[in-house]
Amino acid sequence: MDLYSYFRSSASFRVRIALALKGLPYDYRGVHLVRNEQLDAPYAEISPQRLVPLLQDGDATLTQSLAIIEYLDEVHPEPALLPRDPLGRARVRSLALDIACEIHPLNNLRVLRYLVKELGASEDAKNAWYRHWVESGLEVVERRLAADAATGAFCHGDTPTLADCVLVPQIFNAQRFHCRLDHVPTVMRVFEACMARPAFQAAQPSSCPDAEA
């Protein structure tokens, strides 16, 4: 398999975690988002979205991080990244979507660029926007994790799931942008449990071949 990724892309980071948890080897193909490599050939010819991540598995091209992780879980079922029961699966997916739909889309590179270039947002206004969606979005995740007996050492039970694959990269982003995190203690406990695992360490930005200081 070939994974097209950028070390700081949190959507790519999600897939790197899933691949590492399943012990699946892959070739890392760096796509430099800040240099806009995603917008031009050769990458633009294989990526309809001009986004990372993208996974090539034989002849198949897979896009969208959550769809890629579900695919990996169907084709390589062990260790499972979703529980077996429909309600548990729904809870894990919903937690993942609380981040993937409510927080991350507002804070990716092209959106921040639009705020600055088209709306004339100042650096301070841009950072306030970033922190607003991260801090309020993580508060939702905290409320859910803290209130539910299904939360274990990880977001759902005592093994990592899709929800943890999505949570951890969001915390990396939050820390990078100096977001408040003292209001989400359960989230941070789960984050620490994840980062104690070699798979999460191996997938983190600083471990990537294209990592920059």
Added chain:
Amino acid sequence: MDLYSYFRSSASFRVRIALALKGLPYDYRGVHLVRNEQLDAPYAEISPQRLVPLLQDGDATLTQSLAIIEYLDEVHPEPALLPRDPLGRARVRSLALDIACEIHPLNNLRVLRYLVKELGASEDAKNAWYRHWVESGLEVVERRLAADAATGAFCHGDTPTLADCVLVPQIFNAQRFHCRLDHVPTVMRVFEACMARPAFQAAQPSSCPDAEA
């Protein structure tokens, strides 16, 4: 089952389509987003996100539209809203996420409010933002649908899937905000095929008990 919904909420619309396609009866519980009913008791006590939709199925509370639809598909498998093969499932999920992660989160009510109230965006600037993400996002979906033999009468094959449940509400939004749609003919062909089906008609905003003119 009880579905908490707002007639104009496109995330709610997705779930209404899935329920209608599967012929599942439910009680409609209106939550008026413009009046901020989602932010206060009693709804805020059951919704950790303060968002719609939310499905109550017996004692279980389900949130996030895509997670709800996957749950419905697992518990009530016929008619299937995902193909059987992992690559087909990945394609349908990825198309759904191209809308649910790349277009819709940028254009929901709370984001538009932030643009106006916090960033001082004018009505014109807000509408340009809206159209930018819809028009560029749908261009991605068009590129994918037009280029792939897996596209049929619907997004994937000749029966509606999760991807169609997500596509149709996005087109309703696009039309409401007068977005360009002449650059996405395959998308519009699929949209018309969907809207010819009674399930999509029954789920549309104007068919909801809380519909307004």
